[in-house]
Amino acid sequence: MIIFDRVREIALVNSAGNILSWDQETYLPSGSADYRSGQLSYLATHAHKLATSDDFLRALADAEQTDDGSDPVRTANLREIRRESDRSVKIPTDLVTRESTAQSAGHHAWIAARKASDFSIFAPHLENLFGFAAKKADLWGFVDEPYDALLEGFERGTSTTTIAGLFDTLRKDLAPLSAQAITRSAPSELPPGPYPVSIQQSFNAVVAAEIGFDFQTGRIDTTAHPFCTTLGPRDVRLTTRYMTSDFTSSLFGVMHEAGHGMYEQGLPASDYGLPSGSAVSLGIHESQSRLWENQVGRSPEFWGKFYPIAQGHFHQLKDFPFEKFLHHIHRAEYSPIRVEADEATYDLHIVLRFRIERMLLNREITVAQVPSTWNDLFHESFGFIPPDDARGCLQDIHWSMGGIGYFPTYTLGNINAAQLFKSAIAIPEISAATAKADYAPLLAWLRENIHCHGGVLDPTALMKQATEKSPSTEAYIRHLKSRYVKSY
Amino acid sequence: MIIFDRVREIALVNSAGNILSWDQETYLPSGSADYRSGQLSYLATHAHKLATSDDFLRALADAEQTDDGSDPVRTANLREIRRESDRSVKIPTDLVTRESTAQSAGHHAWIAARKASDFSIFAPHLENLFGFAAKKADLWGFVDEPYDALLEGFERGTSTTTIAGLFDTLRKDLAPLSAQAITRSAPSELPPGPYPVSIQQSFNAVVAAEIGFDFQTGRIDTTAHPFCTTLGPRDVRLTTRYMTSDFTSSLFGVMHEAGHGMYEQGLPASDYGLPSGSAVSLGIHESQSRLWENQVGRSPEFWGKFYPIAQGHFHQLKDFPFEKFLHHIHRAEYSPIRVEADEATYDLHIVLRFRIERMLLNREITVAQVPSTWNDLFHESFGFIPPDDARGCLQDIHWSMGGIGYFPTYTLGNINAAQLFKSAIAIPEISAATAKADYAPLLAWLRENIHCHGGVLDPTALMKQATEKSPSTEAYIRHLKSRYVKSY
Numbered sequence A, B: 001m002i003i004f005d006r007v008r009e010i011a012l013v014n015s016a017g018n019i020l021s022w023d024q025e026t027y028l029p030s031g032s033a034d035y036r037s038g039q040l041s042y043l044a045t046h047a048h049k050l051a052t053s054d055d056f057l058r059a060l061a062d063a064e065q066t067d068d069g070s071d072p073v074r075t076a077n078l079r080e081i082r083r084e085s086d087r088s089v090k091i092p093t094d095l096v097t098r099e100s101t102a103q104s105a106g107h108h109a110w111i112a113a114r115k116a117s118d119f120s121i122f123a124p125h126l127e128n129l130f131g132f133a134a135k136k137a138d139l140w141g142f143v144d145e146p147y148d149a150l151l152e153g154f155e156r157g158t159s160t161t162t163i164a165g166l167f168d169t170l171r172k173d174l175a176p177l178s179a180q181a182i183t184r185s186a187p188s189e190l191p192p193g194p195y196p197v198s199i200q201q202s203f204n205a206v207v208a209a210e211i212g213f214d215f216q217t218g219r220i221d222t223t224a225h226p227f228c229t230t231l232g233p234r235d236v237r238l239t240t241r242y243m244t245s246d247f248t249s250s251l252f253g254v255m256h257e258a259g260h261g262m263y264e265q266g267l268p269a270s271d272y273g274l275p276s277g278s279a280v281s282l283g284i285h286e287s288q289s290r291l292w293e294n295q296v297g298r299s300p301e302f303w304g305k306f307y308p309i310a311q312g313h314f315h316q317l318k319d320f321p322f323e324k325f326l327h328h329i330h331r332a333e334y335s336p337i338r339v340e341a342d343e344a345t346y347d348l349h350i351v352l353r354f355r356i357e358r359m360l361l362n363r364e365i366t367v368a369q370v371p372s373t374w375n376d377l378f379h380e381s382f383g384f385i386p387p388d389d390a391r392g393c394l395q396d397i398h399w400s401m402g403g404i405g406y407f408p409t410y411t412l413g414n415i416n417a418a419q420l421f422k423s424a425i426a427i428p429e430i431s432a433a434t435a436k437a438d439y440a441p442l443l444a445w446l447r448e449n450i451h452c453h454g455g456v457l458d459p460t461a462l463m464k465q466a467t468e469k470s471p472s473t474e475a476y477i478r479h480l481k482s483r484y485v486k487s488y
Helices: A002-026 A030-051 A054-066 A072-088 A093-116 A119-140 A146-154 A160-184 A197-211 A247-266 A282-296 A300-313 A322-329 A343-361 A367-382 A408-425 A428-435 A440-449 A459-467 A474-484 B002-026 B030-051 B054-066 B072-088 B093-116 B119-140 B146-154 B160-184 B197-211 B247-266 B282-296 B300-313 B322-329 B343-361 B367-382 B408-425 B428-435 B440-449 B459-467 B474-484
Strands: A218-222 A228-232 A235-240 B218-222 B228-232 B235-240
Touching (some): A002 A030, A002 A072, A002 A228, A002 A235, A002 B002, A002 B030, A030 A072, A030 A093, A030 B002, A030 B228, A030 B235, A054 A072, A093 A119, A119 A146, A119 A343, A119 A367, A146 A160, A146 A343, A146 A408, A160 A343, A160 A408, A197 A247, A197 A300, A228 A247, A228 B030, A235 A247, A235 B030, A247 A440, A282 A408, A282 A440, A300 A322, A343 A367, A343 A408, A343 A474, A408 A428, A408 A440, A408 A474, A428 A440, B002 B054, B002 B228, B030 B072, B093 B119, B119 B146, B119 B343, B119 B367, B146 B160, B160 B343, B160 B408, B160 B474, B197 B218, B197 B247, B197 B300, B218 B247, B228 B247, B235 B247, B247 B282, B247 B440, B282 B408, B282 B459, B300 B322, B343 B367, B343 B408, B343 B474, B408 B428, B408 B440, B408 B459, B408 B474, B428 B440
Parallel strands (some): A218 A235
Antiparallel strands (some): A228 A235
16 A cells, blocks of 8 residues: 555654664764754654655545555554644644754753753743744644643543543642652662672663563663664664662663563564554553563562572672662652652652643743742642752753653553553463563563554553553552552 | 755765664664665665756756856866766666665675675675676766776776776786785784773774874774764764784774774865765775875884883783884785785785676676686785685675775775875975874875865875875885885
């Protein structure tokens, strides 16, 4: 079918862009950044031109007219290509180019602003980037509020109201839960480092391979911020970063990104680029990373097997008791920094960002009010004010890259992860295996219930099919309670 | 000028392809190769489409008509864009795509053939690849023989007859010279390794930075075969490979590739993609790599400064005499392998390949006759027959990548390097500085006489301008005699 070839072509161009982005974060020399922005912008523009060309639209219309519905995957692919196409054609190509340029500039300004903890450096760029977001929301259209239109790009088929409802429930439970978790937390420092990077790398590779990440079609590199990206149907790149004082930092980074990576590796490779060969949404993507990082990676069962292996790698751990190690990875505290937050407090950071993004788009606050609003909302949830904007409203990369409407998918991921894990271990064979830290049956269940479906179903429908209910905070709160406040 | 924007666009697409190729050689997971071929082929095809579009040709014609000759660089750029364009439009886009696919298949077959030392695995691909070369030569057109048309793509403005003449002179001198060099060679093994890779990397980085390679806009990675590639106007990537038994192997690789890299770093960055911002030819490119690798890197003056530094890095060298080290890096022997050949015998390998390529294209031999012809010619020059085809006609990557007509530029590089170095050190300040292993004045001379001119002049004219004579074997033979057979 011609339209599928066209969609695959666009995916190929985007995958080339992913290679350039990956290199930009991993190996690009410090003095080479400018031209790379131009290369990325060119490929993004080219992909958008292809996706909005008359040829493309004609091929899509032809395919829709001749589709007899006999192949549900084909029909779903056409439906999703249409959904995406209807969004793409509403955005003029020059807006894509200008936004890409603004993102490059915004990204550089954000780095400088965060370094100097000076919001004024970033403010005009943030203004500009929220301007692009608002403009795109207007062009896409929405029923209730502009945020809906942005959210749709990351988590199709949901709404700001649904998210707000979930988050309100969550916040009510999290407020006391996190406070109790912190009170009960028995902070336990690891024995002093250094935990050498090369040994961390060996241990991380052992763990990643054991949980099922395929190194024949993937690899792990080092970046300032961990991520996972897909450069082709059999090419998944993870990154992590290293603290020589605590090997678990890079390890949980790897387990998180490997969760993303195993989802990508589990998608039907022959459908690469088509909706049926692509991840359905960020909220489902994040469910995979959180499942492996937290549901698995912070469980006592996991460490029952892997702590002795860690002790074999790091001589410091030789006489460090298992119980104290568990305390270390289950410590809870209020941190100003999202990426350093523990499970018990993480979502408070997300809810805060969601509220601010929504207020900005609804013009309830201006960009100039972001720092004070941030600090007010932060104080409301955490009981203190971040020491500076670098550790406040300037801490995250997302807005600088135009990722507005992205944050809620992190918490959706946590919610989905708990719900999926609960359904999986309800199956006796999976529960028996995970109790012994054998994760092959769990991965097989995820492959069958999530990965292999690509984007054929909407995220909510996929969750319903896999877990017999829509995403709800229930399993997640139960998980947090059982791990962090046992007698809650 | 619109045409210059178009040319820059094509350069951008090609630079994106270079990023993909670089990643393919450095970090691509083993199971990910297939899709990468498709990505590369797509970008190559896209660039060719741009270069042969009606828009492009119209913009070029417009610019030519309105050029008043007041800016000689602009006029030269238009002349070279025209030259390239006239070649591009003669090649149908589908031929570019098919050749790119054939090269990917050929490359894989070559790897398998070399591994098994079985020419029959590679033969049909070689047939195919020489078929593409012959087809392109026919489409481009030539006066004397098809090889001229291929050569023009690597070394514009020269001819097969000119090369053959230079090579005949060289071969007459090299036959006795190499024989005597080998007789007089005082083989001296380095003290036993291991020379740890990480220490080699530190030492190589010191040397590369000292001779002038800019790590702000470049880096060094590890590959099976060393190369240099340019990913943007300020992004030059070198690679090398490591032998733990001999640190000089990776070092000379780095010095060679850094020579290429410093040329690229010395091109006018603001003209990136235009002829005036691009290397003029492979023969000039190779002059830069050979100059730094051999004229500089194998000189006693260089090691007068760097041997003590090497001794500081590698404890094995502590009591190893300077004289014996020089013998080690000046040893000469007949090896079947080109990339392992020393200065005194290297060009014999090139002349052999040039003769075979020419015979194939003139249909004086068939592809099936390549192994026997190779062995006959090899015996004629080296006095023995390679032990197998893996170390004979299957040893080089070039044909498998469609690089037919490329080999002669290696020897042109050697000839040009010696001629340039001779002219540079005829200047007292440069000679005094190089005697102390201070290479800043030499690099400045190369920047001024070679790098900054990009492709404005033809290679021969550039050599004439820099050295006051056309490329001749004289300085090169004199150099080899003085280094390898002092009393010759």
